[in-house]
Amino acid sequence: MSDYASPSDSRLWLDGDAFRASAGTALPADIFATALPGWDAFGGIKAGFSREPSQDNTNLTVWNKKGTYRQKKGEKTESIKFRPVDVSKATALTLLQGGSIAETSTGSGIWEWIEGNDEPFALIIRVQDGSEWKGFYLKKAELATKPPETMDGDDLEGWDLEVIDLVPDDGSLSIRKFTSSNPLA
DSSP states (O other): OOSSOOGGGOOOOOEEEEEEEETTOOOOSOTTOSOOTTOEEOOOEEEEEEEEEEEEEEEEOOTTOOSOSEEEEEEEEEEEEEEEOSOOHHHHHHHHTTOEEEESSTTOOOEEEEOOSOOOEEEEEEEEETTEEEEEEEEEEEESSOOOEEOSTTSOOEEOEEEEEOOOTTOOOSEEEEESSOTTO
16 A cells, blocks of 8 residues: 555546637736636536647657657647537627527527637636645637537537647747646645
């Protein structure tokens, strides 16, 4: 049995939030604040989210040497996947990709969703386990592909969104990670 295991260091992220704003919107002073002025909340998120990094690596070998000598690494890209299950302003704006919603005729009560052309946006996504928080900030991102829409009797209606990070215009980090405690302390 290990003497180094620490149950207090393991996390089960049970609660979370996601927010959307215009691309380039500055990081709030407190990413874990109850309200984030200037950011639209996604509403309910089903079962948290996943962050998936991707990078092409090529092993470079040398004669008379076993194994890999060096690695050539390609561009790193990251995506965040989550499912909003509330039709919030943030969800609609993301699905519309820069488009709009218009009433088909005045007073008809029928609204058409008109898609745009991949408008970039800023994203904050965060999760909580008790008093511990973890959050990610993307200064500039866009929807990877138009997601399928789930409408059946077995699950909550929602959209499985995959958001791709884009390098911000100022060249800063595309995904920044934050926690409410320092694991190196």
